[in-house]
Amino acid sequence: MSTIPNFASNKKYWLLINKVVFGEEVCCPQCRRALQVTYIHRYLWCRTCRKKYRATSYKGSWLYGMKIHPRQLFILLWCWQTRKSLEATMLVAAVSYPTVARWFNRFRAHLPDTTPLLEGLVQADESYFSKQKSKQAKYIVTGVVEPDTGRKALRITGDHHTGRDRDVLEQFIQDTVRPGSLVVTDKWWAYDELPLLGYEHESHNHSKGDYANTNGAERIWSVAKRHMRKLYGQRILTYQLEDLCREWMARANRPELFSDPLTFLRFTLVPC
Numbered sequence: 001m002s003t004i005p006n007f008a009s010n011k012k013y014w015l016l017i018n019k020v021v022f023g024e025e026v027c028c029p030q031c032r033r034a035l036q037v038t039y040i041h042r043y044l045w046c047r048t049c050r051k052k053y054r055a056t057s058y059k060g061s062w063l064y065g066m067k068i069h070p071r072q073l074f075i076l077l078w079c080w081q082t083r084k085s086l087e088a089t090m091l092v093a094a095v096s097y098p099t100v101a102r103w104f105n106r107f108r109a110h111l112p113d114t115t116p117l118l119e120g121l122v123q124a125d126e127s128y129f130s131k132q133k134s135k136q137a138k139y140i141v142t143g144v145v146e147p148d149t150g151r152k153a154l155r156i157t158g159d160h161h162t163g164r165d166r167d168v169l170e171q172f173i174q175d176t177v178r179p180g181s182l183v184v185t186d187k188w189w190a191y192d193e194l195p196l197l198g199y200e201h202e203s204h205n206h207s208k209g210d211y212a213n214t215n216g217a218e219r220i221w222s223v224a225k226r227h228m229r230k231l232y233g234q235r236i237l238t239y240q241l242e243d244l245c246r247e248w249m250a251r252a253n254r255p256e257l258f259s260d261p262l263t264f265l266r267f268t269l270v271p272c
Contacts, residue, residue, distance in 0.1 A: 009071070013070035016262060017063065018054060020055070020266055021063070022055070022058075028048065028049055031048050031049055061270075062109075062110045062268070063269070068099065074262075075092055076095070076100065076103045077264055080103075080104050081264065104231070105240075108244070114249050115153055118144055118146045118151060118153065118177050119178040119180075121147060121148065121181070122144050122181050122182065122184070123184045123217040124144045124183055124185045126141065126164065127140070127141055129228065140156070140158035141157065142157040144183075145220060150252055152220060152252045153249055154248055155176075155245060156242060166190035169190055169191075179199060180200070181199055182199070182201075185201070186203060187204070228244060
C-alpha cells in the first residue's frame with residue numbers, strides 16, 4: 001500500500017458504498033424485499049416503494065451528510081491507513097487541510113474498541129507527550145504490551161497538573177491485563193502494589209540503563225511519537241491524543257482494519 005492506487009470513477013465507489021450500507025442484495029430499508037433496484041448515478045432506486053436511497057442520506061451510517069465525492073473518501077481512507085501526513089493527503093485527495101483533519105478524526109472515532117485483555121508476560125511503561133511549546137506541559141501515556149504477540153493497550157494516565165496517577169494506572173492495568181500475569185515495569189513505586197491486585201511483578205531500574213526487559217513497551221513510543229509529529233507536530237489536544245491511542249491500539253490489535261479502504265468500511269458501517 002505504499003504507492004497510490006488507481007482509484008476509479010465516482011460511480012464505481014458510490015455503488016461499493018451503497019452495497020456496504022444496504023447489503024450485497026441491496027434490500028430496501030422500507031419493504032425489505034429482494035428488490036429490482038436500478039442504480040441511477042448516486043442513488044439506489046426501489047421500484048416497489050418508488051423511493052431512492054443512498055448511503056450518505058441514511059442516518060444510521062457515519063457517512064450521513066458526506067459532502068465529498070466517494071472517490072475522495074477512498075483516497076482519504078487510504079492515506080490515513082498508510083499514515084500519510086495531513087499536508088500530503090490534502091494534495092493527493094484535492095481537499096482542504098481542515099477537511100483532511102476532520103475526516104481523519106472521523107475515521108478514528110468510528111474504530112471499534114480493540115482494547116485487549118493481555119496475559120502471560122506483559123511489559124508496561126509510561127511516556128510523556130507534549131501538548132504545548134512549553135516542555136512542562138505534557139500528558140503521560142501508559143502502555144502495556146505482550147512481547148510475544150505485539151498486542152498492546154494505551155491510555156492517558158496523567159498530565160503535568162496531576163503527575164502520574166497511581167489509581168488511574170492501577171485501573172488501567174486491571175482493565176487490560178489478566179490477573180496472574182507477570183507484569184514487567186520500571187522502578188516507579190506505584191507498580192509495587194500490583195501483587196496486591198493479583199499480578200506477579202518484576203521491576204527494572206531504567207536509571208541504570210536496564211531496559212532489556214521492557215524494550216517491547218519502549219518501542220511503542222518511538223513509533224507513536226513519530227506518527228504524532230507527522231500529524232500535529234509537538235502540540236496536541238487531549239481528544240486528539242485519546243483518538244491516536246485508539247488508533248495505535250487498533251493498528252496493533254486489528255491490522256485487518258488497515259488493509260484497504262473497503263475492508264475498513266465493511267467493518268465499521270452497519271448495514272441497514
